[in-house]
Amino acid sequence: MDLTTFLQNCVTGVSLGSAYALIAIGYTMVYGILRLINFAHGDIFMMAGYFTIFAITNFMLPWYVAILVVIIATVILGAAIERAAYKPLREAPRMSIMISAIGVSFLLVNLATYLFTGLPRSFPKLGFLQHVYKIGDVSAPVVTFITPVITIVLLFVLIYLVNHTKMGMAMRAVSKDYEASRLMGIEINTIITITFIIGSALAAIGAILYFSPRPMVYPFSGMMPGLKCFIAAVIGGIGNIPGAVIGGFVIGIAETFLVAVFPSMTGYSDAFTFVLLIIMLVFRPTGLLGENITEKV
Numbered sequence: 001m002d003l004t005t006f007l008q009n010c011v012t013g014v015s016l017g018s019a020y021a022l023i024a025i026g027y028t029m030v031y032g033i034l035r036l037i038n039f040a041h042g043d044i045f046m047m048a049g050y051f052t053i054f055a056i057t058n059f060m061l062p063w064y065v066a067i068l069v070v071i072i073a074t075v076i077l078g079a080a081i082e083r084a085a086y087k088p089l090r091e092a093p094r095m096s097i098m099i100s101a102i103g104v105s106f107l108l109v110n111l112a113t114y115l116f117t118g119l120p121r122s123f124p125k126l127g128f129l130q131h132v133y134k135i136g137d138v139s140a141p142v143v144t145f146i147t148p149v150i151t152i153v154l155l156f157v158l159i160y161l162v163n164h165t166k167m168g169m170a171m172r173a174v175s176k177d178y179e180a181s182r183l184m185g186i187e188i189n190t191i192i193t194i195t196f197i198i199g200s201a202l203a204a205i206g207a208i209l210y211f212s213p214r215p216m217v218y219p220f221s222g223m224m225p226g227l228k229c230f231i232a233a234v235i236g237g238i239g240n241i242p243g244a245v246i247g248g249f250v251i252g253i254a255e256t257f258l259v260a261v262f263p264s265m266t267g268y269s270d271a272f273t274f275v276l277l278i279i280m281l282v283f284r285p286t287g288l289l290g291e292n293i294t295e296k297v
Helices: 003-034 041-058 063-089 094-116 142-164 166-176 178-183 188-211 223-236 241-261 263-283
Strands: 132-135 138-141
Touching (some): 003 041, 003 142, 003 166, 003 241, 041 063, 041 188, 041 223, 063 094, 132 142, 138 142, 142 188, 142 241, 166 188, 223 241, 223 263, 241 263
Antiparallel strands (some): 132 138
């Protein structure tokens, strides 16, 4: 592999990992607050792809207006799912909430199939994002270069929000002790809704950045990216926001170089991600940045 090919794969891997990281943050934030794996998160990401198609292709909105509309629509969808499927089960056993999350995932997939058919839909071109930009011998669409920048900026915004605002303090309190937070007067339902709103907004941004270099959206297009982003959250240390970003980068870069170095493994890149998860769980179950928690029986 020559230097140009190496740099090209680095750019592609970092960009893909950045998109994974944005979606993984949604998983890790919800888990940090509710101790719930929101299995519907990947399907919310998929719906954001369809929202983008309809905003630009059907409603003919300018791309910069369409992006705002897609984020708002995805946030409304995420908040509605939290209110309808998770809030009524707040006091239910954790298994009940998990089953509800799986049910919501199947509901979104079947709803997308019913509304948009199972045929792949072409993802529209968003302004300058598809323009090919060249740095030295490395060339890629603009979206490939700006995705890591957007991810890092949003990461620092989230870290500031969580560590230096009253809302972030409430989020940290709820994640540490649900009942004590309620007794201290924290509006638990509001904090949980805000968490879903943030996660859904990041899923919308991640969908736009992920699908822009890829031509098609279909009802199951959120399943594998959703699983990979969940794995990214586990690898980084689920519940840890910087860890989710690191996990996303690890998977994106590893997956890209696996295909580049072993072209015959192209069809097995998804399986490699699960192998990576097994290795991580064997040698470091808490993830790269996860903390060991001692529970008293």
